[in-house]
Amino acid sequence: MNLNELSPDFSLKDQNGKAHSLSEYKGKWVLLYFYPRDFTPGCTTEACGIRDNFDEYKKKGIVVLGVSSDSVESHKKFAAKHELPFTLLSDENKKVIKMYGVEKEKNIFGKKVMGVSRTSYLINPKGEIAKIYKNVKPPIHASQVLEDVSKF
Secondary structure, three states, X not given: OOOOOEOOOXXXXXXXXXXXXXXXXXXXXXXXXXXXXXXXXXXXXHHHHHHHOHHHHHHOOEEEEEEEOOOHHHHHHHHHHOOOOOEEEEOOOOHHXXXXXXXXXXXXXXXXXXXXXXXXXXXXXXXXXXXXXXXXXXXXXXXHHHHHHHHO
């Protein structure tokens, strides 16, 4: 994916089993954020940071879609435990994760495994990629996005 490129459409189920397509959000800003796993420290920090700034996201008209390969049921528990007011999408077969190029080789305890690289795409109302955040820093990501939307 590259800047100013149209963001590819997809359809995935959310934490309640409802299907969402990216195209249904055309005309709005979308933060499409990919994260490794529910309930891990970095992913929890990132999600809670967005939650804590969610009123500002709503004021700026930003739709938040979090994506990981966790199940719908895992997302439901994660969203409930942390009172997340936004959509978490389940990509268990990693189709969208691969489409957006965020699956990377990682070294975990000396073992090489494929996993999701913490990456976000800020998509403008025309459906184009306005900004790509690679190697997201969970504690500051939510405020970075708000700052960047204000610049457009």
